[in-house]
Amino acid sequence: MAILVERDNIGLFGKMNSGKSSVMNLLTQQETSIVDKTPGTTADTKVALIEFHGIGPIKLFDTAGLDESDVLGEKKRKKVFNNLKECDLVIVIIDPETEDFTTEQEIITEARDLDKQLLIIYNLFSKKGKDCVAKVEQKIPLVRFYKTIEISANDQTFRDSLISFVIENFQSKNSQIELLPFLVKNEYYILIIPMDEETPPGRYLRPQAMVEEYITRHWAYPISFRLDLGKARSKNPAIHEEEYARYLSFVNNFKHPPKAMVTDSQAMDIMSQWCPKEVLLTTFSIVMINYISKGKLQSFVEGVKALSNLKEGDRVLIAEACNHSRIGEDIGTVQIPNYINEKFPGVVIEHNFGREFENNEDLKKYKLIIHCGGCMISAQKLAARLRDLDSLSVPYTNYGVFLSFIQGTDSLQKVLEPWGLKEVLNT
Numbered sequence: 001m002a003i004l005v006e007r008d009n010i011g012l013f014g015k016m017n018s019g020k021s022s023v024m025n026l027l028t029q030q031e032t033s034i035v036d037k038t039p040g041t042t043a044d045t046k047v048a049l050i051e052f053h054g055i056g057p058i059k060l061f062d063t064a065g066l067d068e069s070d071v072l073g074e075k076k077r078k079k080v081f082n083n084l085k086e087c088d089l090v091i092v093i094i095d096p097e098t099e100d101f102t103t104e105q106e107i108i109t110e111a112r113d114l115d116k117q118l119l120i121i122y123n124l125f126s127k128k129g130k131d132c133v134a135k136v137e138q139k140i141p142l143v144r145f146y147k148t149i150e151i152s153a154n155d156q157t158f159r160d161s162l163i164s165f166v167i168e169n170f171q172s173k174n175s176q177i178e179l180l181p182f183l184v185k186n187e188y189y190i191l192i193i194p195m196d197e198e199t200p201p202g203r204y205l206r207p208q209a210m211v212e213e214y215i216t217r218h219w220a221y222p223i224s225f226r227l228d229l230g231k232a233r234s235k236n237p238a239i240h241e242e243e244y245a246r247y248l249s250f251v252n253n254f255k256h257p258p259k260a261m262v263t264d265s266q267a268m269d270i271m272s273q274w275c276p277k278e279v280l281l282t283t284f285s286i287v288m289i290n291y292i293s294k295g296k297l298q299s300f301v302e303g304v305k306a307l308s309n310l311k312e313g314d315r316v317l318i319a320e321a322c323n324h325s326r327i328g329e330d331i332g333t334v335q336i337p338n339y340i341n342e343k344f345p346g347v348v349i350e351h352n353f354g355r356e357f358e359n360n361e362d363l364k365k366y367k368l369i370i371h372c373g374g375c376m377i378s379a380q381k382l383a384a385r386l387r388d389l390d391s392l393s394v395p396y397t398n399y400g401v402f403l404s405f406i407q408g409t410d411s412l413q414k415v416l417e418p419w420g421l422k423e424v425l426n427t
């Protein structure tokens with residue numbers, strides 16, 4: 001049976017005569033589009049089916065100029081915006097020597113609203129074009145959130161650098177990532193699930209359900225242990241010991257040790273002590289953020305290093321990607337702020353709840369973003385968030401990484417070991 005591979009849709013957008021068709025020809029290396037100086041040469045969207053080594057099968061759209069104002073132009077505009085909705089990658093082609101960038105601004109704003117991946121090509125028609133790039137970036141401030149390249153689209157020698165630019169900066173929707181890449185068939189995996197006041201009755205939380213399903217699907221064995229965090233943390237030795245003995249009697253039931261434990265991040269103060277040395281340990285939050293970010297866990301680990309430089313008056317943003325009900329010792333509003341207040345006195349903590357950052361322009365004021373597992377947003381939405389943070393050089397980390405780090409470097413190294421990232425902290 002033939003396997004249907006979904007193509008990535010890549011669209012070329014811009015004003016009339018910005019050089020979209022030349023870029024199309026450069027990418028496809030053939031006369032796919034008609035190129036001449038008459039405005040509006042691309043009367044309708046042209047489509048080419050190509051294959052890029054490093055991305056896979058692609059449907060490439062060469063769209064009509066968005067700045068045509070006659071009746072036919074209005075129809076074209078609708079068509080172009082429909083194309084944009086379909087695209088996985090929006091490429092905006094800008095001739096920096098022009099003066100009015102309303103069209104480009106409109107395309108970028110629409111693409112941002114739809115969380116599209118976006119790249120910018122400055123098409124230089126003369127030497128003067130290079131000097132005009134700074135002017136474009138002043139007139140379209142949103143450009144700073146995106147990667148740019150300067151080429152002369154009529155010059156074939158730019159082909160390789162253009163293709164490399166696209167491959168390096170585009171995440172294909174066909175790229176797959178394993179939820180637990182360290183999983184081994186026929187091994188046991190312990191899920192440490194405290195079930196606090198926020199746990200809804202009748203179901204597991206999404207990360208817990210996904211991990212359990214993944215382990216079962218891959219012919220291994222998930223087993224849950226409900227940890228009583230109150231007892232485990234009790235200052236009364238008898239109560240603490242009672243919970244520890246219950247845990248030990250559970251773990252000692254196994255003829256050979258489980259392969260790994262996946263714990264609720266908030267139990268890291270306990271599990272960093274209780275998990276046996278020979279058993280791998282990680283957290284649900286780390287599993288999720290690696291999965292939803294399509295393997296960007298290392299960036300969240302790099303980000304946690306910013307904690308070491310925090311000083312009084314610095315701002316930290318705690319970001320949760322949904323608006324779940326927050327009761328009792330909520331992790332984002334109570335537990336993490338308590339740790340920060342204790343370890344970094346004087347640091348100002350702010351919150352952002354929901355699918356959007358309240359104001360992306362303001363993100364630069366934060367010294368660190370601490371992000372939840374992101375289980376309720378799409379990979380596309382998270383990628384858009386991380387792209388903005390990367391472009392502003394604002395470090396970000398994740399609940400699981402933070403709560404492990406707070407227990408000491410050894411604890412963080414322990415939860416990173418399954419991901420092959422143990423050494424990242426030392427670099």
Ligand code: SF4
Pocket residue numbers: 320321322323324372373374375376377
């Ligand atoms: S989106 Fe974030 S805050 Fe909401 S349930 Fe998932 S991990 Fe928790």
